[in-house]
Amino acid sequence: MSMPHIPVLLNEVLDTLVPRDGGVYVDGTFGNGGYSRAILEAANCTVWGIDRDPNVIAKSKHMETEFGGRLRVVEGRFGDMSKLLRAKGVSVVDGVALDLGVSSMQLDQAERGFSFMNDGPLDMRMEQNGPSAEDAVNDMDEEALANVIYEYGEERKSRWVAHAIVEARAEKRITRTKQLADIVCRVVKKSKDGIHPATRTFQGLRIYVNDELGEVNRGLAGAEQLLAPNGRLAVVSFHSLEDKRVKAFLNERSGNVPNPSRYLPDVEDKGPAPTFKLLKKGAVKPTKDECKINPRSRSSRLRMAVRTEAPAWGGERSAS
Numbered sequence: 264m265s266m267p268h269i270p271v272l273l274n275e276v277l278d279t280l281v282p283r284d285g286g287v288y289v290d291g292t293f294g295n296g297g298y299s300r301a302i303l304e305a306a307n308c309t310v311w312g313i314d315r316d317p318n319v320i321a322k323s324k325h326m327e328t329e330f331g332g333r334l335r336v337v338e339g340r341f342g343d344m345s346k347l348l349r350a351k352g353v354s355v356v357d358g359v360a361l362d363l364g365v366s367s368m369q370l371d372q373a374e375r376g377f378s379f380m381n382d383g384p385l386d387m388r389m390e391q392n393g394p395s396a397e398d399a400v401n402d403m404d405e406e407a408l409a410n411v412i413y414e415y416g417e418e419r420k421s422r423w424v425a426h427a428i429v430e431a432r433a434e435k436r437i438t439r440t441k442q443l444a445d446i447v448c449r450v451v452k453k454s455k456d457g458i459h460p461a462t463r464t465f466q467g468l469r470i471y472v473n474d475e476l477g478e479v480n481r482g483l484a485g486a487e488q489l490l491a492p493n494g495r496l497a498v499v500s501f502h503s504l505e506d507k508r509v510k511a512f513l514n515e516r517s518g519n520v521p522n523p524s525r526y527l528p529d530v531e532d533k534g535p536a537p538t539f540k541l542l543k544k545g546a547v548k549p550t551k552d553e554c555k556i557n558p559r560s561r562s563s564r565l566r567m568a569v570r571t572e573a574p575a576w577g578g579e580r581s582a583s
């Protein structure tokens with residue numbers, strides 16, 4: 264049974280966006296509509312929801328009706344938000360919220376194949392098309408597979424895992440989440456913090472299958488293009504690979520890049536004018552109470568910034 268998704272750091276996201284009457288907001292990761300609902304209830308404004316999962320779009324119809332034209336939900340990727348909204352005649356917005364990753368509904372539905380806790384087909388595609396995790400584990404060569412598991416899953420034993428997968432698939436195609444988890448458990452032992460041995464391998468494959476980090480880069484650049492001066496950006500991430508990208512983007516775009524050496528003179532040409540001003544230097548974490556009510560919020564981090572008047576730098580950040 265799938266649990267409804269509990270919105271994470273919701274009050275903090277609302278405090279960042281400060282929705283106002285007549286404002287236009289983008290909820291780039293609509294999910295169960297928790298952020299959209301809160302924004303729509305906070306002011307007489309309009310929200311454009313985006314989600315790449317067709318199931319989410321189908322479920323959002325009742326909420327569109329409920330808010331009588333103030334909510335529109337579009338199927339697509341937030342990395343394309345600028346293009347998607349321009350196609351609807353919207354070129355400037357007052358706020359963008361991104362709540363990265365997958366929802367509880369996606370995680371809990373065995374048939375979506377995101378979880379090793381409930382056995383299901385090895386799928387993991389948010390969009391439900393394109394190459395799946397099953398294709399990745401059965402078709403990639405051992406080295407490429409190890410790299411995915413190492414870089415996106417941060418699994419130190421990635422080479423062992425990739426080797427075990429290649430040996431297992433020579434016997435029988437790997438098609439189920441439980442089957443893959445069992446293969447990983449042969450070579451990775453439970454860590455002291457109790458994390459299941461397959462957690463990192465599953466994370467790596469999911470990020471790869473959905474190009475999640477590429478989406479973060481493109482989404483941040485899209486928000487920079489769409490936001491009006493004084494427009495607000497709120498990004499919630501769930502693991503360090505995402506958060507590192509958000510932090511690097513906001514530091515770069517706000518001119519918060521340290522001089523490489525204190526022995527070198529300050530560089531005269533600091534590049535284009537900053538497009539963002541940080542609203543807070545570090546990231547906001549959930550309170551103990553929130554973690555108690557919603558354990559899935561534990562690793563979440565919110566970063567926030569306000570758009571300046573400077574023109575967008577354009578292009579997406581390269582991975583760093």
Ligand SMILES: C[S@@+](CC[C@H](N)C(=O)[O-])C[C@H]1O[C@@H](n2cnc3c(N)ncnc32)[C@H](O)[C@@H]1O
Pocket residue numbers: 268269270271291292293294295296297298299313314315316319339340341342362363364365366367389478
């Ligand atoms: C963590 S949930 C968002 C939950 C939402 N804030 C709420 O309160 O219900 C993430 C959602 O974003 C969607 N998603 C993830 N990456 C996306 C992308 N690149 N473009 C569009 N939607 C994406 C997922 O399909 C999922 O429904």
